[in-house]
Amino acid sequence: MAPSSPAFVHAGRLSWQRARIEAFAGYLFISPWLIGFFAWTAIPMLYSIVLSVQETDLLTPAKFVGLGNYAALTADRLFWKSLGNTAYFSFFSVFLGLLGSLTLAFLMNARIPGIKLYRTIYYLPAILPAAPVALLWRMIFNPEQGIANIILKSLHLPPQGWIYSEKLAMPCLIVMSLWGIGSSLMIYLAGLQGIPKELYEAAQIDGAGWWPRVRSITLPMLSPTIFFNLIMGIIGSFQVFTASFVLTNGGPNFATLTYVLYLYNNAFRYFKFGFAAASAWVLFFIILALTAAVFRSSPAWVYYESELR
Amino acid sequence: MTRSDRGISGLASNLPALPGYRHNTGPKWWQTRRARNIAGRALLYLVLTIGSVVFILPFFYMVNMALSTPGAIGKYPMDWIPKPLMLSNFVKGWVAYYNFTKFLRNTIYITTLGTLGTLASCVLVAYGFGRLRFPGRDVWFIVLLSTMMLPSQVTLVPKYVIFARLHWVNTYKPLIVPAFFGSAFYIFLLRQFFMTLPRDLDDAARIDGCGYVGILTRILLPLCKPAAVAVVVFSFVDLWSDFFGPLIYLNDPEKWTLVLGVTSLVTAISHSFIHMGYVMAVNTLIVIPVLVIYFWAQSYFIEGITLTGVRG
Numbered sequence: 001m002a003p004s005s006p007a008f009v010h011a012g013r014l015s016w017q018r019a020r021i022e023a024f025a026g027y028l029f030i031s032p033w034l035i036g037f038f039a040w041t042a043i044p045m046l047y048s049i050v051l052s053v054q055e056t057d058l059l060t061p062a063k064f065v066g067l068g069n070y071a072a073l074t075a076d077r078l079f080w081k082s083l084g085n086t087a088y089f090s091f092f093s094v095f096l097g098l099l100g101s102l103t104l105a106f107l108m109n110a111r112i113p114g115i116k117l118y119r120t121i122y123y124l125p126a127i128l129p130a131a132p133v134a135l136l137w138r139m140i141f142n143p144e145q146g147i148a149n150i151i152l153k154s155l156h157l158p159p160q161g162w163i164y165s166e167k168l169a170m171p172c173l174i175v176m177s178l179w180g181i182g183s184s185l186m187i188y189l190a191g192l193q194g195i196p197k198e199l200y201e202a203a204q205i206d207g208a209g210w211w212p213r214v215r216s217i218t219l220p221m222l223s224p225t226i227f228f229n230l231i232m233g234i235i236g237s238f239q240v241f242t243a244s245f246v247l248t249n250g251g252p253n254f255a256t257l258t259y260v261l262y263l264y265n266n267a268f269r270y271f272k273f274g275f276a277a278a279s280a281w282v283l284f285f286i287i288l289a290l291t292a293a294v295f296r297s298s299p300a301w302v303y304y305e306s307e308l309r
Numbered sequence: 310m311t312r313s314d315r316g317i318s319g320l321a322s323n324l325p326a327l328p329g330y331r332h333n334t335g336p337k338w339w340q341t342r343r344a345r346n347i348a349g350r351a352l353l354y355l356v357l358t359i360g361s362v363v364f365i366l367p368f369f370y371m372v373n374m375a376l377s378t379p380g381a382i383g384k385y386p387m388d389w390i391p392k393p394l395m396l397s398n399f400v401k402g403w404v405a406y407y408n409f410t411k412f413l414r415n416t417i418y419i420t421t422l423g424t425l426g427t428l429a430s431c432v433l434v435a436y437g438f439g440r441l442r443f444p445g446r447d448v449w450f451i452v453l454l455s456t457m458m459l460p461s462q463v464t465l466v467p468k469y470v471i472f473a474r475l476h477w478v479n480t481y482k483p484l485i486v487p488a489f490f491g492s493a494f495y496i497f498l499l500r501q502f503f504m505t506l507p508r509d510l511d512d513a514a515r516i517d518g519c520g521y522v523g524i525l526t527r528i529l530l531p532l533c534k535p536a537a538v539a540v541v542v543f544s545f546v547d548l549w550s551d552f553f554g555p556l557i558y559l560n561d562p563e564k565w566t567l568v569l570g571v572t573s574l575v576t577a578i579s580h581s582f583i584h585m586g587y588v589m590a591v592n593t594l595i596v597i598p599v600l601v602i603y604f605w606a607q608s609y610f611i612e613g614i615t616l617t618g619v620r621g
Contacts (some may be wrong), residue, residue: 022441029437030449032430036490041456046469058473104360107353114354120607121361127603127610129550131568132592135575138373138583145383147370153385179367186611225517231538239460242552246572260462267466268557277466284463291458 051277058273069278079279081254082262083286088170089258090237093177097233098226101181105188106218119189126182134246137176138163141247163248165256173244173256177237184229187195192218220303227294227302234290238283259283375399375593377477379584389600395586397592402587406577409591411563412570419484419555420548427544431499436525439503440511450500457493469557473578483494483558484551488544495540502536503529539609547601567595 027034050068056062071077104122108115125133140146141162149159163169199217206218240262244250250257250265263283267276374382375398377391403409437443438450470597472483506529530537555566563572575588603610 019442024445026437026441026443026446029441029521030434030446032489033434033453033493033496034489036430036487037456040468040487040490041459041464044464044471047467047471051470056470058470106572107357110350110353112350112353118357118361119605119611121364123607123610124486124600124603125364125367127546127553128596128599129546129568131550131552133573135572135592136367137381138575139374139589140367140370142383145585147366147387150383150385150387163311179364190611235460237459239462246552255320263462263465264557267469273466273470280460280462284460287460294412 002114005136040250048277048280051274052281053278054274055272056274057271059271062274065274069275070282072275073279073282076306078254078257078262082259084258084261085170085255085257086238086240089173090172090234092174093237093240094230094233096174097178097181097184098230100178101185101188101229102226104181104185105192106214108185108189109192119186123182123186125148126180128180128280130242131246133179134176134243137179138247141172163256164252166252169248169252169255173240173247176243176247184233187229188222188225195221223302224304227298231291234294235287238290252274342497363364371589371593371596374585376588377586379586382585383407383463398586398590399537402574402583402590403594405584406440406560406574406580407570409567409570409594412565412567414562415481416549416566416568419481420545422485423470423480423488423548424544427492427495428487428540430491431455431495432525432530432533434496435499435503436521436529438496439500440508440524440529441521453493453496457497463549472558478558479560480558481564484548486515488548492544495544498540499533499536502533535612538606539612542602542606542609546602549599571595 032071040299053064054062055065055067055068108118108122141148143149143159143161146162148162152159160168165174195218199221200213203213203217239260240258241264242259243266244256244258248256250261259279260283263276263279266279313423325449327501373389373391376396377388377398378393378395381388381391438453468483468527469478472478477483477486509526510528510532514528519527550568551566552568552572555569559565559569562573571588571591574583574591577583578585578588
């Protein structure tokens with residue numbers, strides 16, 4: 001067909017026009033998010049850079065301090081303390097959460113009657129409001145009245161200080177976070193159910209036992225899901241706030257002062273907005289570095305089906 | 310199986326049974342596959358049940374405290390069912406220090422408007438990303454996905470400063486207005502759902518003279534009801550549960566939400582007329598709507614999770 005034939009030109013113009021209309025409509029439809037992206041994300045991010053080099057409490061005029069906030073941050077004992085606490089919390093809550101939800105997902109992948117009830121029970125705590133949950137655990141771990149010490153007493157074990165003990169407060173926070181493993185459990189369960197049955201059937205014919213099947217089928221096929229949950233878990237656990245704010249408010253003696261709680265105190269208790277903005281950027285780069293590290297480790301242990309094909 | 314395969318046991322079957330001689334030389338009953346399956350299942354049920362009890366115990370303890378007299382909390386041994394059953398805690402705790410009816414009204418206001426705004430804006434944006442072709446679409450979609458990974462603290466302080474300059478602090482605007490501009494997770498969820506619907510639907514509707522809005526509202530929306538319900542459920546629960554937003558933006562106790570109210574009630578416990586039973590009763594009442602929604606819409610929660618692989 002000759003490209004200059006009138007029919008082609010006509011059709012081409014029509015479809016070109018339609019594409020233009022569609023492009024216009026497309027931008028119109030996404031415009032709420034696009035405006036929101038600039039208003040609540042892009043502009044605040046740029047503004048945050050400006051704030052982080054200022055000293056400002058919103059009442060007195062802002063003062064330019066250059067990298068002074070960052071320097072002050074590294075000189076602050078509580079900065080390092082909260083960073084260490086958060087790393088401690090993150091490591092154990094992510095690691096134990098992964099272990100627990102993966103184990104439960106393996107158990108619950110069985111097609112047995114009543115499994116729906118168990119699914120309901122294990123997922124339930126994950127969707128509950130964080131602050132009321134923390135309030136409840138605050139009572140559970142109350143040394144004088146809480147059920148944790150009542151249970152210890154009935155087992156003839158010595159009562160503990162729990163959230164009032166510098167050593168045990170952080171483990172309490174971690175245990176509380178493990179109550180919410182239901183959502184990653186659901187993601188693992190969906191991942192397990194997505195593994196083609198033929199693979200297991202083939203392995204069974206080859207006489208592979210339970211562990212070889214897990215090691216060479218289940219774990220590789222599930223590794224992208226594990227990878228994903230690991231990333232989301234790290235990002236989420238570095239941002240823990242409500243749990244530590246309500247359970248212990250950072251105490252005793254800053255033992256549960258998490259990084260975002262530290263940030264919150266600087267911004268909304270001491271009104272050091274520039275300082276808090278600087279600490280938010282430090283958090284951003286820490287999370288970015290951790291995520292990048294997990295990503296870089298992924299070729300060694302995450303299996304993508306397309307690699308073989 | 311041939312006769313010779315049976316070997317010695319085949320021969321043995323012809324012999325008269327001798328005392329002390331076991332006729333059946335096959336696997337013992339507990340070694341059979343059936344028995345092992347039953348034992349495996351019993352063990353599975355046992356482990357899952359113990360785990361469930363551990364998971365339910367905190368709930369049980371919350372309701373137990375909510376129904377206890379002040380003296381009964383922390384008593385050893387503990388009464389599994391409190392005596393007397395203090396149902397009055399639920400009424401008295403509600404009004405003892407704060408008026409929680411006011412907090413309930415505030416929470417419903419924020420939750421309803423926020424959910425409506427989220428649903429409306431996210432459906433529009435998801436339709437744009439999922440069904441229309443325009444230059445730059447994929448780039449913007451990647452930007453949208455990366456905002457999901459962005460720690461919200463990075464924009465927290467500047468947003469607060471901006472809202473403070475706009476005199477929005479101590480109003481509901483910072484909690485409600487952003488909802489009308491879409492939320493990355495829900496847009497992603499709806500877009501994934503839109504992608505599963507056949508394109509022929511759009512084309513057929515277009516031939517029949519439907520515009521983009523008509524295609525969305527008349528053809529696609531009725532079909533994406535499950536995803537829309539998931540968004541409503543997630544969004545409602547998130548706004549109902551939100552602690553951080555109300556904490557930093559609502560200073561005036563008149564404007565507080567339920568969650569903010571109950572965490573403050575616990576600090577008022579030093580007053581002699583408040584006790585833990587009241588706090589836990591109110592705490593239980595705040596959790597109940599979430600539980601009801603969860604039981605009613607459980608399949609939507611799970612669908613939302615499996616569709617996106619993320620929970621909000």
